[in-house]
Amino acid sequence: MVGSAAPVVEVKNLTREYLLGAERVLALRGVSLSVSAGEMVAIMGASGSGKSTLMNVLGCLDRPSAGEYLLGGVAVGPLDDDALADIRGERLGFVFQGFNLLPRTTAVENVALPMLYDRQGRFADPTARAIAALQRVGLGERLNHQPNELSGGQQQRVAIARAIVTEPRLLLADEPTGNLDSRTTVEIMALFQALNDDGVTLMIVTHEDEVAAFCKRAITLKDGQIVGDVPIQQRRAVVSTPGAAP
Amino acid sequence: MNARALLRLAIQNVVRNPTRSILTMLGVMIGVAAVIIMVAIGQGAQGAIEERIKNLGTNMIVITPGVATTAGVSGGAQSMPSLTIEDADLLRKDAQSLVAVSPVVMTRTTVVGGQANWRASIYGVDPSYAEIRDWQVASGRFIDELDIKGRKKVCVLGATVASRVFGEDDPVGQLVRLRDVPIEVIGVLKAKGQTAEGADQDDVVLAPYSTVQTRLAGRQFIGQILGSASSPDQLDLAQSEVKLILRERHGLSESQPDDFEVRDQRQLAETATSTTQVMTTLLSAIASVSLLVGGIGIMNIMLVSVTERTREIGIRRALGARRGDVLAQFLVEAMVLSGLGGLIGAGVGVGGAWGVGRLTGWATTVTPSTVVLAVLFSAGVGVVFGWTPARRAAGLDPIDALRHQ
Ligand SMILES: Nc1ncnc2c1ncn2[C@@H]1O[C@H](COP(=O)(O)OP(=O)(O)O)[C@@H](O)[C@H]1O
Ligand SMILES: [Mg+2]
Numbered sequence: 001m002v003g004s005a006a007p008v009v010e011v012k013n014l015t016r017e018y019l020l021g022a023e024r025v026l027a028l029r030g031v032s033l034s035v036s037a038g039e040m041v042a043i044m045g046a047s048g049s050g051k052s053t054l055m056n057v058l059g060c061l062d063r064p065s066a067g068e069y070l071l072g073g074v075a076v077g078p079l080d081d082d083a084l085a086d087i088r089g090e091r092l093g094f095v096f097q098g099f100n101l102l103p104r105t106t107a108v109e110n111v112a113l114p115m116l117y118d119r120q121g122r123f124a125d126p127t128a129r130a131i132a133a134l135q136r137v138g139l140g141e142r143l144n145h146q147p148n149e150l151s152g153g154q155q156q157r158v159a160i161a162r163a164i165v166t167e168p169r170l171l172l173a174d175e176p177t178g179n180l181d182s183r184t185t186v187e188i189m190a191l192f193q194a195l196n197d198d199g200v201t202l203m204i205v206t207h208e209d210e211v212a213a214f215c216k217r218a219i220t221l222k223d224g225q226i227v228g229d230v231p232i233q234q235r236r237a238v239v240s241t242p243g244a245a246p
Numbered sequence: 247m248n249a250r251a252l253l254r255l256a257i258q259n260v261v262r263n264p265t266r267s268i269l270t271m272l273g274v275m276i277g278v279a280a281v282i283i284m285v286a287i288g289q290g291a292q293g294a295i296e297e298r299i300k301n302l303g304t305n306m307i308v309i310t311p312g313v314a315t316t317a318g319v320s321g322g323a324q325s326m327p328s329l330t331i332e333d334a335d336l337l338r339k340d341a342q343s344l345v346a347v348s349p350v351v352m353t354r355t356t357v358v359g360g361q362a363n364w365r366a367s368i369y370g371v372d373p374s375y376a377e378i379r380d381w382q383v384a385s386g387r388f389i390d391e392l393d394i395k396g397r398k399k400v401c402v403l404g405a406t407v408a409s410r411v412f413g414e415d416d417p418v419g420q421l422v423r424l425r426d427v428p429i430e431v432i433g434v435l436k437a438k439g440q441t442a443e444g445a446d447q448d449d450v451v452l453a454p455y456s457t458v459q460t461r462l463a464g465r466q467f468i469g470q471i472l473g474s475a476s477s478p479d480q481l482d483l484a485q486s487e488v489k490l491i492l493r494e495r496h497g498l499s500e501s502q503p504d505d506f507e508v509r510d511q512r513q514l515a516e517t518a519t520s521t522t523q524v525m526t527t528l529l530s531a532i533a534s535v536s537l538l539v540g541g542i543g544i545m546n547i548m549l550v551s552v553t554e555r556t557r558e559i560g561i562r563r564a565l566g567a568r569r570g571d572v573l574a575q576f577l578v579e580a581m582v583l584s585g586l587g588g589l590i591g592a593g594v595g596v597g598g599a600w601g602v603g604r605l606t607g608w609a610t611t612v613t614p615s616t617v618v619l620a621v622l623f624s625a626g627v628g629v630v631f632g633w634t635p636a637r638r639a640a641g642l643d644p645i646d647a648l649r650h651q
Contacts, residue, residue: 061645062645086566117247
């Protein structure tokens with residue numbers, strides 16, 4: 001398989017500029033990086049440094065102004081809008097700061113959502129898969145709860161279940177713990193670690209060192225450029241398993 | 247996404263916001279109900295008119311005096327009534343395609359009876375009048391040849407006149423006075439009801455035309471000559487034959503227009519049905535406007551809904567939905583809303599048409615095709631008016647949509 005040999009993510013000289021009226025804002029200026037399967041990367045940097053812009057490009061939600069992006073060895077640049085949508089559905093998983101669950105919709109229905117757009121008939125029983133994913137994130141008891149009946153941490157677990165239910169090659173999380181208290185943050189990061197242990201490749205945006213400490217590698221952005229890319233020496237770990245978390 | 251998933255999604259969204267859904271559907275509901283009720287009234291009227299025209303008698307030809315003033319020139323002597331008994335006699339004798347001919351000598355006077363008086367139209371007719379106009383006798387007998395020859399002082403009463411003058415009593419064998427002439431009632435006609443124009447057909451007294459012409463004083467004229475063709479496909483032939491005979495008899499030169507008019511059921515029916523068709527069209531056009539307004543209502547709510555659900559759209563796009571998926575979702579939702587509104591509206595319309603019929607006594611006719619068309623049309627309204635909101639939803643940029651508060 002070509003995909004297993006090639007890095008999950010490979011970007012070269014990525015730039016992204018916004019036009020604000022007459023003013024040009026360079027959100028990314030020549031970013032190059034490579035992420036292999038099984039990695040767990042923290043993307044760090046101050047507010048406005050370009051972290052979200054990078055994640056949007058990597059998530060195929062946005063296109064770079066220049067540069068090359070290979071996802072699993074496949075060049076994304078020439079693909080059309082529909083093909084990008086298909087890639088998002090098939091190969092990527094998203095976790096957002098604001099959870100982004102559909103209101104008035106149960107946990108199971110929320111988790112089953114991405115399978116609705118599957119065009120390859122990969123999923124025979126979406127509901128069963130959704131239930132399994134919710135059990136994996138420790139929400140087996142909250143299957144039919146709606147978002148407004150769940151705590152912030154529980155909502156983020158639903159979102160994570162939704163992100164992994166299609167078994168994506170890459171899970172992208174933009175400040176996933178930004179809206180959570182410190183205890184819940186630890187639980188969510190432990191869950192990410194457990195997923196990573198199961199082989200999921202993760203890229204997690206954060207500006208907190210305590211959060212980054214759960215990852216294996218930290219990339220730091222400043223003004224749209226990579227200013228640091230280091231492995232994390234003393235990785236934080238939590239003893240309790242995510243399935244047992246309340 | 248397949249059609250079933252789209253439909254399920256649309257129904258879910260409709261059910262999750264019941265109040266908004268009902269308010270959205272209301273316009274289409276009212277529109278469809280209005281269309282169905284209006285068309286039912288129109289078609290009912292049309293059916294009633296057709297029924298009444300059939301009641302006039304089959305294969306009937308009506309000859310009326312008068313100049314066709316199409317060319318703007320009217321003939322010389324035409325202020326005088328142009329039809330005579332002799333015309334009728336000639337037609338009876340010479341017109342091969344007519345099986346029956348009856349003059350109608352018309353006058354109006356008071357029918358003086360034993361208990362009450364009543365003003366009615368008096369028609370002097372031939373015995374064949376009953377066959378031509380399809381009149382049945384309820385009791386007694388109709389006028390016969392002997393009555394005509396003997397100018398007998400007899401008459402047959404329409405149901406209205408009979409009940410006005412004699413109440414519950416049987417008029418047959420009794421005397422009435424018409425312009426001081428005592429006349430024996432020999433029969434009573436079966437009731438026919440109203441004409442399309444609302445005139446009471448039973449408010450009539452029939453007498454031998456010879457009697458009316460010679461024994462009743464007062465203004466009288468030959469209002470019509472009625473004829474009956476041997477079969478419906480003889481009607482054209484009969485018309486031209488009548489024209490030929492009458493033109494020759496009236497001594498009209500080729501340049502002169504007819505001083506009479508010949509019509510048959512078809513023309514009568516055409517005029518009447520074209521009038522009701524205009525009415526039906528007008529009514530349904532007015533009702534369609536409300537359907538249009540309903541469609542605009544759907545567009546309005548759907549546009550608001552797209553704005554409200556911008557984030558949802560962003561989420562769906564991030565999870566793999568193509569633009570086409572979003573477009574289809576909103577389009578199907580608009581269709582389900584308007585189709586459902588149409589379906590409920592159809593129910594209301596069918597009930598309403600029935601109610602209107604009960605309340606007013608009008609004949610209202612709901613045909614299945616009207617209902618099916620109205621519902622399909624309302625779903626079409628959903629597609630047309632759902633298009634703009636759906637396009638807007640599909641055109642949203644996923645990142646902007648996700649960021650939307
Ligand atoms: N849609 C946009 N239009 C214009 N400028 C933008 C847009 N998105 C981001 N930017 C700018 O790009 C820079 C990087 O933003 P962002 O990637 O959101 O940073 P971070 O996520 O690290 O806080 C900022 O200066 C921001 O103002
Ligand atoms: Mg950001």
